[in-house]
Amino acid sequence: MKEKELRRSLSVFPIGTVMKLTDLTARQIRYYEEQDLIHPKRNDGNRRMYSLNDIDVLLEIKDYLAEGINMAGIKHIYDMKEVAKQKKQADLKKPVTDEDVRRIFHDELLQAGRLTNEDQSSTTLFHTHRPL
DNA sequence: TTTCTAACA
């Protein structure tokens, strides 16, 4: 099932189509790109071209935002997903006991509560969770 | 017409 993933990765939609499909503004879509949440390619005219995968991520972001998670939180969720994949590949050769495993679980707990909404000013950073 | 970058009464 590799052919399918390959197709989902093809960047073929211009931003206008993505706007209609996600109900996001061009401003938001470009902003999420700045935050490295998506990486649309550019065509010869410097126009952004999005893939089905990019659209899926955009839709996920909408859900997270609706759940009250801020940009910082969403970013963590995605670079956690990366770490999780690195771990998965590493586990194919190495045993399952890495520091990464703990870090992942740790971050997971933090996000469950801490970065839901309010600003990073103070309170919620302390009372929600304790280090693992 | 559509999208791009940069910037802010």
Place this chain on the structure above:
DNA sequence: TGTTAGGA
């Protein structure tokens, strides 16, 4: 995030 200017 919205919106707009000025260009491609």
